[in-house]
Amino acid sequence: MPTVINIVSKGDDQIKRQNYLGDGVMAFVGEPGDPAAGVAMSAIIQALYETNMVAIVKKLNSARGVPRIGLLTPHIKAKYECLFYNELPYNEDVRQYTFSSLTASKRNQPSEEQLQAVDNLITSMDLTQVEDEDEKTEVLKPKLTFNPYLQRVYQCLQHRVLNPNDPVPDIDPVIGQYLQPCQEVLTKCKPNLDKMTKVFKLDRITKKKVDATGENLWKQSDVNESGPAAKKPKIDEDGDFTMEGMAKGKITEVCCCFCCK
Incomplete structure (x- = not known):
């Protein structure tokens, strides 16, 4: 369990989603077989959840390792509860870039036609309003869509264990389907994409x-x-x-x- 440094409000400006680091999330639960640890962990999770707070913690994998700073967020479900850990950057790791405003020059200001074209394109790309057999459904649901990178790695590992002398197989069609955009969304976006190329001319x-x-x-x-x-x-x-x-x-x-x- 990481060492708690501070407890802050979840709605505080110091906690920004774009500051989350790493390519994954760790889940911390109570020690299996230790009822006292489970009760203590549950008390921390419930307290953070009820007060809408999160814990800023320091994590050290070994005595000689580099300390990492992270964020513990309570997560409560009907069958389990845990703390999600996301790594955060140190102050010197954050780079602040200042860009000039697009509205400073009249030449860079978009027209009403251009703004409307962008709005229509965004609306047509809504993945929650895809028509399927006269019904509106959601595609690429996070709970039903697996990471194609990890699935490809696992496919190659399984094949190499079972067939050590064979070459790496081609990508599985199911995994390849994750890499392809939804055909219904492409068809719906086509008119708006054509409109974008007309109102935003590139020379x-x-x-x-x-x-x-x-x-x-x-x-x-x-x-x-x-x-x-x-x-x-x-x-x-x-x-x-x-x-x-x-x-x-x-x-x-x-x-x-x-x-x-």
């Missing part, structure tokens, strides 16, 4: 490539007193930059600063 921009010669790299802009300075040529960073290309210009004179004085 391919071709960069003008400039030879990376010494003349272009170090040429000073002509300063005109009656007008702005001429723009310097922009060198494509993806272009081929070689010493041979820099030496393409014809050398007419070589001097040093001492000779010019």
